[in-house]
Amino acid sequence: MKLVVVESPGKVEVMRSLARRLLGGSVYVFATRGHVFDFDRTSTLPVPGLVVIDLRRKIYERLGELIKRAERVYLAFDADREGELMSHFVLEAFPGVAEKAFRVRLRALVEEEVARAFLESDGALDGNLLLAAYLRKVLDWRLGRVLSMRVREQFPSVRSLGRVKVGVLDLAEELARTRDFRFTGTLHVAFGFGRRYGWPVKGKVEGFVGRGYGVVRQVAVSRGELAPPKGLSTGRALAGGVRRSYPGVLGARAVMGALQALYDRGFLSYIRTRATAYSETGEEFAARLVETLYPGEYHPGDTTRAEAHEAIRPVRIPRAAELDEFRGEEKEVFRDVLGRFVASRMRPARGEKCVAEVEFADGGRGVFTCFRPEAGREGFLKEVWRGYVPGEDLRFPRVGDVVYLEGRVETPAERLFRLMEDRLVGQPSTYVRTVEGLSDQGLISRDDTVEVTETGREVFEWVRNEYPFLSADFSSRLERVLDEVAGGRVRPEAAVELYRDEVLKRAKAGDREELDVPVSAAAEVKKRMKETAARVSFAPVF
Template sequence: MSNLVIVESPVKANTIKGYLGTNYKVVASKGHIRDLPKSTLGIDIENDFEPKYINIRGKAELINELKKEAKNATKVFLATDPDREGEAISWHLATALGLDEKKAHRVYFNEITKNAVREAIQHPSSINPDLVDAQQARRLIDRIVGYKISPLLWQKIKNGLSAGRVQSVATKLVVERENEIKNFVSEESWTIDANFKGNAGKKFRLRFFGNKKGKIELLSKEDADKILSALEGADAVVSSLKKGTKKRTPAPPFTTSQLQQEANRKLSFQSKKTMSVAQELYEGVSLGKGGEHGLITYMRTDSVRVSQDAANAAEKFILENFGEKYYPKTRRVYKTKSNAQDAHEAIRPSDVTLTPELAKPYLTNDQYKLYRLIWCRFVASQMEAALYDTMAVEVTTTGDKGEYLFKGKGETRKFDGFMTLYTVSSDEEDKEDEENVIFPKLEEGEKLTVLDVTPKQNFSQPPLRYTEATLIKVLEEKGIGRPSTYTPTITTILSRGYIERQGKFFCPTELGFVTTEIMDKYFGTIVDYRFTAGLEESLDSVAEGKLEYKKVLHDFYDRFLPLLSKAESEAERVEVKGNVEELDILCEKCGAKMVVKKGRFGKFAACPNYPQCKNTKQLDNLGNIVEKKPDVVVEGMTCPECHGKVLLKKGRYGEFYACENYPKCKFTKQISKEAGVACPKCHGKVIMKRAGRKVFYGCDNYPECDFSSWYMPTGEKCPHCEEGYMVKKKADSDPVCSNKNCPTNKKVK
């Protein structure tokens, strides 16, 4: 008789098969096999909240097959995911298959590698009832909220709506941010910048601060003019010059929420896509003759802990590939937040020696991008800090109307450290306004020339709408939900129409406003941020065996039932206005009032009688109609395919040439823009070209010269290796060599 190993997914099963011998049969349950019924509440509230689980429709044949396999097996290993949901699946499997404690063995592994799987099989344990209870408590509370409040929303607003303990709170966040923006009153302020020049002859810019007593706020033009008047003919001197050094330490390896946020910022991945691709990397991909391998650790975690073996492997890799100065004298140990579940490690590569470039031939483009992000973040987290020289300069101006201070700070990186591999991105609302100033050589007491003084009027800006990254960030900060809930929560409130995407930002719909108003009015406690976070802490206590899960259910229901009764008796029907915005513009083709629609590239005006009338018009950022300019005939140019006239047209990616006889003749030609530098290969002109949505740089002597680059070339050869050429990966970044093997290119490939 052989042993049976049960996992959730066929992909995971296929990977594990290669690690175990012929004495083990690995099968997949394909997720949950039992759940609460869809048609009824499925909870006997009067009988101490007893759940009524049933087999999921369509799983009967699978359950029978699993029963046969389990009956014939010597041992049954339940190898579902190492979290509460995975524990619940194992418990349901053991119950449905009639497994006793002697036959059922629970195994845990944080990464799907040969060593991890075999180690887990050799040291099995039993199902953890506390984790099962924590999952049950969440499931039952969410079912009560959904099944009790949703019918109320159907009666009072419209059919098909749903309420959820976490989804309603997430919607509320988006609605409250929108109200903040609508109610925001902009305040005027002024800044004054001055350019100075010292003995070195190079100018530098500082910002007006105030005087020795402190900062002076310039709230009007009159305030600014007063200072400008005082600066006329004033002398300037360097009154303070402080030099120092600053360390910038790496961020810890990824938790689930941090991975979702960073993938959204750096890769433009939505959280649903991030978790789907991460699941593929965790469960295993084929590495050719190397077989199936799980490339990352378990991707649902809020821990930043790293195992000793993983830290040792990272140390060895860094020393061998970067050198001693890139590894810190003291190993980095990151502290997990107090409310986090620390049972798992952070998200990291399961084998640090499998670099992204080595894995790339076996991965899809999305898998490669995410694996590279995870790999670089982990390795960088174990590296030495980046080191900066800093300088803070104060200049005092003295005139007939008093002394005033100008201040500025600058920093220059002198050792890249972990930043040779990875830099953390930031949200727009987190970016500081203070400019990094590059100072010439200065001495304290040095007299300066005031070159010019520039006032600037500013107006305070409302907070930005949430992006997917910033919404996940605030959910985590407020303790709302857990790593496994962020993605389904956002997916649900989008699909239900409570919020919608406008570019990368979330905007509440009229439905979202109305639903939030009702939830706030009648279920304020349930959608209160502190209550929701407190409930999460109670569920954590259940998982730790410190709290009985039935008590959590009773406490919740005792608070919930009076709110529900009041809402059912008092709430009135609310009419939701459609989200269609009419324009005071008539369709010139059929006479109907045009409406605002949303497409892939933003809002546009459309006829409401579509598809009978397909008239559309472009809108600008202010919602005004953009009059379409007539196509211009290009003089002296004829179509090379049909000899018709060539027109200058404007498309999604800018201007291009096209034949007048379209669609009969489909000739088009890109209009290339000069980059303003010489080709590093033949000294021809470098031009900007487009491949799909991406811009690249090529030589105008193509095909005689095959130079091309995704990055902006500077026109110079690399002074170190003389094989590569210098490119800028960002407009404001330092040039780097294009040659991967150049000694200056420290990124591991």
């Protein structure tokens, strides 16, 4: 029997069908339902040992039985840090997997991608990716353990708090102060109250602006290009979905669930990514699709290619019968991804651009950009403006014009997910889980305002006084260094050194011993990786 181990139960059926055709013979696909192992919370070692998560005990036992029976074990977890870490933990926990394990990195569940993953992989773990994942877990485990314990002493209702959750609280407080949001909609030049024409616009607004009348105070018109949107990342996908779906945290969870289901069933590429570029395979698919829909409009844009973590994209177009089976948010989410994918690989639009500054009756102000393309030079606007026909007698607004704005301002929930991605607070795989965790503990609201609650402010103020190093900025800098470690561009000790410089130098004397992670922890992680590698038929590649 050939055993294929995946992370999500939603992948089992599709993977079973694909693996049987590819590998032949008897194939068993088993889902771990996420992590099976965690660090021993009673350990005082810099790098704790592994224990089985209580709720995963039966999964652990079943996986052990299957490994003993299997002639070959394919660790087909996702192609990210967590997938690498989960693969390593399986190798570390089951000595019997030694000579028959093979790492396979999945990026999409379609036949050609799965075949490439199985046939082109050398079976080895990516040592740099694994180091970054392991060190991140060690540092966050140490810091989160101490912080959660101290917070619970002061606020019994708060179960857990760590570096990333504090960073998100910091961003939510920042949102409440700035009130600077994006707008999408239509700006009409008002020719009397009964007749309005307008162009689709984008812009930024200060204060509360919904829809209504205002006066144009400043205008600038120029000729040039309007660039197409970039590829879709996780943060942008969540922001767009929250806009259309349920409010706040519920909307984010619904959108992430739809993305996961579409990925598991082989309709989308890997969905946890900050990338805005595509792989070579993605570019080839984009070229065929755009030329079919809009002949002559394909344009590759940025020549950067993201092989490991490309932007979210469709990997195949569902048949009518499959589309009818889409549930909940899946149909709308797929349309969003498809539209963004097509538009991002079309030519820029050329024409006239108007930037208008408008003052509204409610005291808000906004700066909006509208675009008038030349005939035949619409480019990506053919996809973005599909079905939109502006009035033929429309002119750009002029200073003093009364204008009417209809559309919507992005909500704080949308803005929060954008900020988490832009500022590198957390990983794409944990954006929703982090915000949901804060909401479940009553620290931020569950609606579109994601407002820090009274309890949340008390907790945040206490954390800032007791642990002044914890902030969105610290979280961001640590993530950047870990990204460099994952890419092999800096040595792993750099992440531990940053942690020590920020945490130990500013922590109170009573906490320093428990928060301490020696620089030698990086060497200890490497040692464990090598000990595991010595038991298997391949070694991590650095």
